[in-house]
Structures are given as C-alpha cells and as structure tokens.
Amino acid sequence: MDNFDFLSSTKIIFGKGTENLVGEHVKRYARKILFHYGGGSIKRTGLYDRVMRSLEDHGIEVVELGNVQPNPRLGLVREGIDLCRREGITFILAVGGGSVIDSAKAIGVGVPYSGDVWDFYAGKAEPKETLPVGVVLTIAAAGSEASKSSVITNEEGWLKRGINYDVIRPAFAIMNPELTFTLPPYQTACGIADIMAHIMERYFSPTPDIELMDRLCEATLKAVINNAYRVMDNPEDYSARAQIMRAGTIAHNDLLSTGRIGDWASHQIEHEISAIYDLAHGAGLAIVLPAWMKYVYKQNVSRFAQFAHRVWDVNVNFEDLEASAWAGIQRLEHFFRDIGLPIRLSHAAIGPDRLEEMADKCRMPNGDSVGQLMKLNRKDVLEIYRLAL
C-alpha cells in the first residue's frame, strides 16, 4: 500500500427536503453569493424557487449566472470570474450536476488568481486558494459534489482538460435523491456509467495487494448495478435513487483509491471524444471502457478475472483465466446496453474519420502517455478508438 494523505472535506447533507436547508448552510460562509446553474430544468421543476426562497429567508444576496452547458466551457468560467470580482462575491452556490459544479470550481479558483484560470488546466500553475463552493446536486454522476476534480473545455482548440486539487473540494453538498426522479432514462444511465467508471479507474490499479480497496470497489459496483436496474424499472424508487446518489460520491471522493494509484486512461481517451462530438461523458465512457479493457486485460489477467467473478458473478474457469476475464468485459458491455447506453462509437453516430486527430491530442497535460495499468502511447490509443468503432 502506498503512503497517502486523505481528507474528503465536503460535508454531505443527504435526504428528502434537504434543498430547503441551503440558506442555513450558505449563511455560514457569505452574505452575497453567485448562484450558478445550467439550463432551465431547475426552473421547470421548482427547485430554483425553493433554493431562492431558502436563500432569501436567510437574507442572502444573490447574483445569478446560468447557462452552464454539458462539457462546461472556459468562456462562461471567465465570465463568472469577472462577475464575482465586479460584484465582490465570496461564495459560489452550484445548483446542478457535474458540469455546473466543475464550472463553479473553476470560477472559485480563478477569482483569487492573478493569471488566467486556464493556466491551472494547462498544468502551468497550481491553485492555492479558492472561493468556497457549495452544491445542491441534481444528477448522480460526476461525483464532483465532493471530489477534488474539475474538467473544463477550452473552446479554442476544443481542449477538454481536468485538474485535481484538494483545495477545490466543495464546502458542502446538499443531496436529495428525489431531485433525480425526473431525469430522463438516458441521462440516468449516463450518470451510472460515469459512477462505475470512477470506481473502475481506481480498481484497475497497478498497485498490488490491497484487498480492502478492491472489495470496497466491488461492493460499490455491485450496489450500483443492482440499483440501476431498479431505477430503470421505476425512476421514482427513492431507495434505489438514494443508493446510486450516495455511490456517486463515494466513487469519486478518493476513498476508494487511498493507498494506490488509479489508471484514468479511459477518462483521457473519452475526453477527446466528448470534446469534439459533445457526447455525454457517461455515454462516451460506456463506449471507451470495454474497448480499453479488451486492449489491456492481458496486462493483468487475474485482476480482470477477479472483476468478472466478484462484480459480475462469472463462474471462473481456473484453467482459462483469460476466458473468465473476457467474460467479465462482456458482462459490462451487456449491462451498459441493458440500461440503454451506446457501447460502440457507431451507436453514437461517430465514424472513423477523426480518430487520428483524437489520438494525437490524447495525452496528459505535461505530454506524458495516459494510463497506469498500461502506459498507452499514441498508437495504443488509436487502436483502442478502433476497437470502439
């Protein structure tokens, strides 16, 4: 087990009606805030009104910035930074899913920084401080509500880049599973794929001999899978929605990777797809993950056989571990297809014409190859894109 420091510093406020407590939590931080959100859905569902009422009840002055898009853009982040500086704002409330939260985090680190916020995403500078960010979560997916990650797309060159720093973990996250009842099945499924990807990126680690973390990952995956079927069957199944929402946080707050490194190649490979095609991140992951697995599983057959057995109840053939490992990858594909996700680029109407371009761009901000279980160079990545066609 590697040495590590760990503190998931986000306070979780979980359950029915908790969005009505937002004013009480915000007022511990500020009297004037930026209310950051996406499209109109929070207005249609009445969430916007409930949040505003709670903020008003606690005498909090609100400046609004909506219109965050999926794969949130640098342009809006810069606008938010200017707005906060101009208005003397010291707290950001993100009401929405991962895109809104990631955008809020970017604004948060951008405000006190004298340079350009993209410096952080380009790996040219490290954020040392941030405006505190609070969250009212509406989608179980990205885990951004308690993670140290933020991913932003730079419209100039359609570069999608992420940062990972403890300083950007939100101060609190209000999570009412009922807010996810109205999510369309496709978005629900994309969220589930994203949650599972966060676990699998940590599970397929080259660090040996951490049964505890393996089993915690497997436990979370199994619970997500079983509750995914329940949610697909009944979108208003509170308990199933709640478990998926809770799993989404655990999947990405780094608990499951304490003491070992993750792989993260699939995320990098997917980012290049959704940066160009604006595909939902979860759908992109459902396409990339199986292709990545097929390309790398021989690097550690026993780990993939363990995944097949413990997560998918594959009956292991100990005389042919490779076949058992392969069966696990197939089960994952079947599952993604079952919940309505694309598992090939062609299912998302993406052809082979820009694979080379994506493979060119797919690397770490410092230029390194992607992945840890297997380090993938341009040729490897291109092969994985081809396997995903």
Added chain:
Amino acid sequence: MDNFDFLSSTKIIFGKGTENLVGEHVKRYARKILFHYGGGSIKRTGLYDRVMRSLEDHGIEVVELGNVQPNPRLGLVREGIDLCRREGITFILAVGGGSVIDSAKAIGVGVPYSGDVWDFYAGKAEPKETLPVGVVLTIAAAGSEASKSSVITNEEGWLKRGINYDVIRPAFAIMNPELTFTLPPYQTACGIADIMAHIMERYFSPTPDIELMDRLCEATLKAVINNAYRVMDNPEDYSARAQIMRAGTIAHNDLLSTGRIGDWASHQIEHEISAIYDLAHGAGLAIVLPAWMKYVYKQNVSRFAQFAHRVWDVNVNFEDLEASAWAGIQRLEHFFRDIGLPIRLSHAAIGPDRLEEMADKCRMPNGDSVGQLMKLNRKDVLEIYRLAL
C-alpha cells in the same frame, strides 16, 4: 434510507515514516501542547523519541501526561483538564491507541467547559467545543483516531460510558502500520474483534434496503478477516497490517452507517463486563457478539443468512434460512477462536456471580433499553450474559 449529515473531518496521514511528520502537522494548531500517552511501550519502541524530535524540530513546547490505562479513567481526564488550564495549553497530541485517544478527547471537551466533564458522559450536557486533538496511532482497533466517540470509565461506581459528537473528531491522525508490528498477538486479535464489532454494529441495522451500505460493510469485514490470518502468521506483514489499520478507521468513522441507524447493544453489554473485570474491550466483544447474535437472529433471519453467505461464504440453504443464519454465527465464533480470543466468559475466567449486577447497569445514559435490531430490556441482557457463560 434515512436522511443524514456526514463529514469525517479527520485528515488521515497514512504510511511508513509518517510519525516523523507530526511536528509539521501540530504546528498548524499550536506552539504549546499536551503530549498524552499510555504506558512505557512508546518509549521502548523509540516512538516517543521520534515524536519528541519532530515536535522539537518545529519549536513546539511539550507538557507530558502519560499513564493512560486501558478503559481510560475519569480521574486522569480531570488531571489532564487541570493541567491544560494551568499551562495554557491549546492542543492535545494523543500518541497511542483508543484509550489514549478517548482520554485526549475527554480532556479536549473538558477544558473549555465550565462544569464537570462527566456531565457529557452522563448525558447531562452536550459538548459544543473542544481543544483540537491530533493522533499518532499505535493500535488498529478502536477507530477513535477518526471517530466521534469517546468512552471513559468513572472509577466511582465503575461506570463505563461513551459520547458521540462530531465536535470531538480528531483534527488529524498519523497512521504508520509499522508501529503495530510489535503488538502482541492477543492485542492484535482484540483490535481485530473491535474493528469487526464496529462494522457489525452498523450492519445489523433495522433500517431496510441499503444494499450499498451492506456491501461496504461486508467488503470491509472480508478484508479484515483475510488479513487477520496473514497478520497472525506474520506480524510484520506490512500490507496486511496496513489494510487492518485502514479498515479500523473506516469501520468507525460512520461512513458505513450513513443513512441508517446501528444496533450497538453488544457494545453496551460488553461495557458492563470490561468496566468490572477490566477485560480488553475486543476480547469482551468476541464473547458478547456471538451470544447477542444467538439471542436476536430470529428477529431478522434473512439479514443473518446474508451475513453468513456474503461474509463467511456459507452455502445458503434456502429451505432453512435459520440454519444458514446459525452457521454464520458459528463461523464468527470459529474465527475469533482461530485468532486466539476468548468466546465465552469462562474462557476469560469470568463466572456467573455478577451477571445480575451487570444487567442492572446495562442501559443507555437516559435509561432506555439497549439495541435497535431488537430492543433489549434487563431480562434480555441477562439472558445474553448467560448465553455467553
């Protein structure tokens, strides 16, 4: 799933050599501290010297208070409170296991409180503030390094009582698994039983339908069991020691009970034994838990069958779930015996003469019956003590 708030606010600093970083972490909080510890073992192992050196290197003034005993006493806590007040101390460093940390937490809440610190343990007052407490952990067991619990024994009447408040979570916990290499097998086994008990108290919950928490509990239990055998075989197996130490924190920082209530009867029942007989808490739990299970399992046979199957790999007989449930309890007993623990009061040379007295005292501070899966009155508790003979 029940609504909940959750923040495990203790920063974990985990791995080889981390005790040498203690000065760096302490200096963020104070320049003058109470160094709280137990017997002489930290001096024999050289840990005392390494910690002192790191504190000195960072210019931290140290006032010492040693001699914390297992089942830590109120008398020493009061002494610590006086000492901190007299010396103007604003931070407590606990170097040791659960007893030292629990004692430090009690001193921490006692210093700023105008009344008697026992008020908190007697349920007469709630602590609102504390001196920050830092930990260098030497035993994987109580989970006190990141928990909101502290258990103190009042010599007057030998009352052993606990408190649970978020405010008493330590600020940081330094955890080097190597520090546990020298623990004798019996103490190691007691720690393992304590860790498992913390998980099982949360697992045998009356709150239905939280597969995610069930599976996380089962995952942690399985990893503890498998690594327990490794540690018993080779006390210097770093990876096994590390996994047990990490599991000890996860078992008791409340992650595994988010969204549901725990049972906690076994802890209450055990407290009355170790308060009188000064038996190691973990050994007492190894005796009480199977007896408690035998008494209550018919309240929820399917949960106990699930425990048997998922944790102990018992082949479930679906035509006789009770037999499967019973088999799980037996496996737990076998395991405790395997690692050298007593599983009957008689194995710890405790006879039947004070069972009535213990049953009289066994209740919540407010006088309520103990337990949640089944609420246990005096007669039930007495029956469990008899089953444990």
